[in-house]
Amino acid sequence: xxxxxxxxPRNIYVxxxxxxxxxxxxxNVTDPDADAxxxxxxxxxxxxxxxxxxxVLREDTTTKEWKFYIxxxxxxxxxxxxPYINTIExxxxxxxxxxxxNITVRAVxxxxxxxxxxxxxxxxxxxxxxxxxxxxxxxxxxxxxxxGNLVEYSLVSxxxxxxxxxxxxxxxxxxxxxxxxxxxxxxxxxxxxxIKAHDTVDSIDVYxxxxxxxxxxxxxxxxxxxxxxLADSQLESLALGSVLMTLTTExxxxxxxxxxxxxxxxxxxKNTFTIDTNGNVKLAQALDYETVKxxxxxxxxxxxxxxxxxFMYTLTVQDANExxxxxxxxxYATTSEGAAGSVSFDPSFSCSDQDVTDVSKLTYAFKAxxxxxxxxxxxxxxxxxKENYDVDKNxxxxxxxxxxxxxxxxxxxxxxxxxxxxxxxxxxVPC
Numbered sequence: 001x002x003x004x005x006x007x008x009p010r011n012i013y014v015x016x017x018x019x020x021x022x023x024x025x026x027x028n029v030t031d032p033d034a035d036a037x038x039x040x041x042x043x044x045x046x047x048x049x050x051x052x053x054x055x056v057l058r059e060d061t062t063t064k065e066w067k068f069y070i071x072x073x074x075x076x077x078x079x080x081x082x083p084y085i086n087t088i089e090x091x092x093x094x095x096x097x098x099x100x101x102n103i104t105v106r107a108v109x110x111x112x113x114x115x116x117x118x119x120x121x122x123x124x125x126x127x128x129x130x131x132x133x134x135x136x137x138x139x140x141x142x143x144x145x146x147x148g149n150l151v152e153y154s155l156v157s158x159x160x161x162x163x164x165x166x167x168x169x170x171x172x173x174x175x176x177x178x179x180x181x182x183x184x185x186x187x188x189x190x191x192x193x194x195i196k197a198h199d200t201v202d203s204i205d206v207y208x209x210x211x212x213x214x215x216x217x218x219x220x221x222x223x224x225x226x227x228x229x230l231a232d233s234q235l236e237s238l239a240l241g242s243v244l245m246t247l248t249t250e251x252x253x254x255x256x257x258x259x260x261x262x263x264x265x266x267x268x269x270k271n272t273f274t275i276d277t278n279g280n281v282k283l284a285q286a287l288d289y290e291t292v293k294x295x296x297x298x299x300x301x302x303x304x305x306x307x308x309x310x311f312m313y314t315l316t317v318q319d320a321n322e323x324x325x326x327x328x329x330x331x332y333a334t335t336s337e338g339a340a341g342s343v344s345f346d347p348s349f350s351c352s353d354q355d356v357t358d359v360s361k362l363t364y365a366f367k368a369x370x371x372x373x374x375x376x377x378x379x380x381x382x383x384x385x386k387e388n389y390d391v392d393k394n395x396x397x398x399x400x401x402x403x404x405x406x407x408x409x410x411x412x413x414x415x416x417x418x419x420x421x422x423x424x425x426x427x428x429v430p431c
Contacts, residue, residue: 325419
């Protein structure tokens with residue numbers, strides 16, 4: 001799709017006594033396909049294409065925005081009632097033209113609006129950040145209207161902040177600190193304020209850039225061993241209270257006490273980890289591979305003025321083999337005496353395992369004690385006699401309590417674990 005030109009057509013007013021090149025407007029152009037595009041313009045005056053170059057359209061090499069300027073030299077207009085029609089067209093290499101849109105520039109007779117005390121390094125503001133408090137007057141923007149018209153002021157900061165650090169009185173042009181500048185930290189040693197002066201009678205707008213250079217700024221603390229981030233892995237069997245890491249911080253500002261905060265995805269990570277005053281991150285709640293396999297946490301560090309972060313920590317929980325378990329502590333089976341392997345009896349053992357890979361691989365075995373040598377058990381938990389079982393003639397017991405093990409396959413670790421229960425077997429004697 002072709003580029004889209006927004007916010008046009010538009011009328012712009014200038015003074016006919018303009019002699020210096022200055023910025024007038026930034027085109028709002030988007031390309032749905034994110035293709036590179038270029039913009040051109042044609043100047044028409046009194047129905048004829050002008051070749052005098054009264055206006056120019058240039059791409060800002062840094063922002064890639066297309067900006068519209070009036071060029072140096074007085075406008076050669078013999079009749080200020082006639083406008084300059086600037087026809088804008090933007091094209092990309094794939095989809096063609098945006099169509100044509102007009103910026104109409106009208107020159108106001110015998111008028112000139114300037115903002116002389118703002119632009120350039122000679123007018124730069126140098127500010128001690130720590131000592132500058134909210135409400136302090138920094139400078140007054142002073143516009144000159146040849147016609148003596150009322151001028152209103154506004155500003156936009158680059159970078160922008162929320163809330164903003166700078167404010168300007170729309171009537172007087174007084175620029176003040178809108179917040180304590182101790183919060184304007186060393187990430188922003190220079191701020192650029194675009195000051196706009198608006199002639200309320202002739203609708204002429206003049207934009208100039210105020211340079212603000214800051215010194216003695218607070219430095220944002222950072223967590224060194226989490227910058228640019230740390231990936232960790234731990235077995236779910238990690239003991240409570242274990243130290244996962246110790247946060248290593250950096251803050252060149254003297255006499256600052258650092259505090260920490262963090263949040264995680266999933267949010268339950270807030271309960272899973274804790275930080276002590278020394279920056280030790282500890283395990284406060286048991287890990288469970290079957291419930292949460294990964295925690296992604298952002299850690300912040302504050303010196304009371306500025307907060308650094310989030311610095312990211314990712315913990316991958318590794319599966320530890322967990323012992324299988326029976327649903328009951330005692331099972332029961334009844335059978336009749338008989339020859340080895342002649343009868344089978346099923347206590348209906350119910351054994352489970354949190355390790356999914358082990359569920360289908362569980363096996364059963366007896367603890368060697370209390371006549372267990374007389375019985376056999378298969379992988380399904382079904383039992384039989386291992387030898388000829390005769391209660392009367394061989395004086396074998398008619399009731400036996402055996403300990404039964406449920407054995408897993410070792411999970412992902414290969415180390416087998418067991419759960420246990422008991423079974424009471426009652427052997428009946430035929431009449």
